[in-house]
Amino acid sequence: MGVQNPGYWLPVDLSKYGYKIDDLINIIHVFMLILFVGWGIFFVYCLVRFRAKPGHRANPELIHAKGSKYAEIGVAIFEAVILLGFSMPVWAAYKHAPPDKDKAQHVRVVAQQFAWNFHYPGPDGIFGKTDQKYIDEAANPVGLDPNDPHALDDIVDVNNLHVIRGKPVMLRLSSKDVIHSFWIPVMRVKQDVIPGTVFPIWFEPAENATLGEFDITCAQLCGNNHFKMRGAVHIDTPESFQKWLDSKKVSTQPVNAEEEFKE
């Protein structure tokens, strides 16, 4: 599972807006490197300059040097620019709906120890109701309500998220049990999943994204078999997506749903 090459730095980016996250990571790393080297040099300078010497007493008076003052003001300004100018706008862009949300694909994600359940609304575009009393770990892992007509065409796929190139994907994340963290490295999305709450998150596979399967992992130590909690995001063309959809149609009907429908 997963064909991406980890490379020497960040994983391959197949998302339309992932470069913003990458830019931020690069800027912060370069800045931290500059700070690290600067403070390291200053530290070594102080060790040598102020070392214990015979006939020399420590002076507790503050030094009012201009240079260090300007350096600290400069660092504070740069940090404010990173936070207000880069970090917050990227965060805001990722937390709100995608720019072209009308054409988005909607998927519910229900995390559990140790799998990702993906719930698609089906051709009617409406998610069927779910309730934990209908949950059957094998046949109905998200608890689709067999009495809800909107649930009849819904599709549930364990560990497989199918998306289309160039089409935004809006996810609603929830958990059946403990805290998990939904992570698609190639899409640059990561979000904690907390029981009792629903978190929205979105991403958009780039128009020219490599087709195929890429890792989805859980980034929060969530139990003994946490390491097994991996799925795959399948980047499809509209045709291959449809093919997959057709293959799923009958097999994932919730138990009793067909009978209920006939009445």
Ligand SMILES: [Cu+2]
């Ligand atoms: Cu997990």
